[in-house]
């Protein structure tokens with residue numbers, strides 16, 4: 001029987017969407033070119049930051065509140081601990097985007113937070129040595145989520161709810177029909193009433209018709225031996241540090257065991273993670289993510305030396321490169337495809353989408369089944385860069401993990 005919805009890409013957003021659709025009783029066919037979770041796209045590496053006082057904009061906070069409700073529910077349904085609260089430090093000059101933006105979100109939505117000067121940070125969190133003049137917003141509810149375990153959980157739950165999930169099938173295009181869509185795949189054409197496209201780093205090819213100049217870049221997550229108790233899970237908060245205007249680094253304590261049976265799970269998961277959020281050339285996802293180079297390891301160690309010195313001095317355990325898919329303003333693309341009534345897109349997550357997966361699953365299921373959602377998604381309109389709407393040099397540097 002023809003599916004109600006085909007979901008293309010069963011990584012972060014597609015897995016959550018397939019589950020949410022199947023849970024609501026829709027006939028779902030999910031397709032992925034690989035076998036998720038895997039290390040070829042945007043979701044590998046053992047951990048992702050979740051935080052509520054969102055520096056990228058107060059408009060994200062209602063979506064985050066819902067994600068915070070849903071992560072434990074999904075974990076409970078799957079019998080896996082997907083989210084761990086660690087607290088979070090947003091560090092930088094007081095007028096930086098990371099600190100100022102988080103503070104603006106906290107004030108707009110009345111979110112619990114503390115403002116710490118550099119001395120208070122050094123005293124309470126000795127792993128960190130901010131310079132005098134730098135400050136931090138501390139948020140108790142920040143923490144981490146486990147991406148491979150989450151995607152594995154979503155796919156198991158989706159299949160359990162009746163979704164038909166097929167791996168090793170690449171989608172090459174789609175076109176509208178009188179009563180739905182026809183999807184071209186390496187297994188031949190497939191028809192459905194609606195289509196959700198969530199192809200991650202392959203969006204520039206599959207969503208070329210949107211006309212949005214998406215850029216795919218490689219980012220390296222480095223893992224370091226835990227040097228002492230100040231860097232242990234339960235003691236070390238997640239952190240984002242704006243060290244120059246518009247440039248940030250971030251890190252997380254060792255996430256602990258994710259799902260060790262998950263294909264693609266990084267062997268370096270036990271380490272403390274640190275990564276640079278900015279700075280790389282565009283890359284082709286078909287070229288693979290590669291390995292960390294000696295220069296990349298050295299650059300990370302140099303960055304850490306003045307700010308998390310004990311971490312810089314400890315052993316480097318390994319690295320996991322992953323792919324960002326950046327929109328010009330670093331806000332997501334979520335909504336109806338402007339050129340096709342029956343197609344919905346979820347792309348351009350610009351290096352900060354993972355934490356939203358459960359609420360985006362709800363949103364995409366709403367859209368695919370009813371054409372609308374009660375969640376606030378105007379910020380993500382896929383047609384916002386339409387002819388004349390994209391200012392030259394509209395680079396957008398607001399995003400953090």
Ligand SMILES: Cc1cc2nc3c(=O)[nH]c(=O)nc-3n(C[C@H](O)[C@H](O)[C@H](O)COP(=O)(O)OP(=O)(O)OC[C@H]3O[C@@H](n4cnc5c(N)ncnc54)[C@H](O)[C@@H]3O)c2cc1C
Pocket residue numbers: 008009010011012013014031032033034036041042043045047048049050169170171172198199200201202203206219220221275321322323324346347348349350351352353354355356401
């Ligand atoms: C290094 C790094 C660190 C990050 N840190 C954070 C963080 O701390 N917090 C946070 O919230 N976010 C973070 N992110 C961002 C977050 O991980 C991504 O936004 C999110 O995983 C994107 O999900 P996705 O579904 O778009 O892509 P993916 O999870 O990669 O899924 C896309 C899927 O589509 C499939 N696919 C692609 N093309 C086709 C096709 N033609 N046919 C069939 N299947 C196809 C792929 O195989 C893949 O499985 C980070 C990202 C990176 C790279």
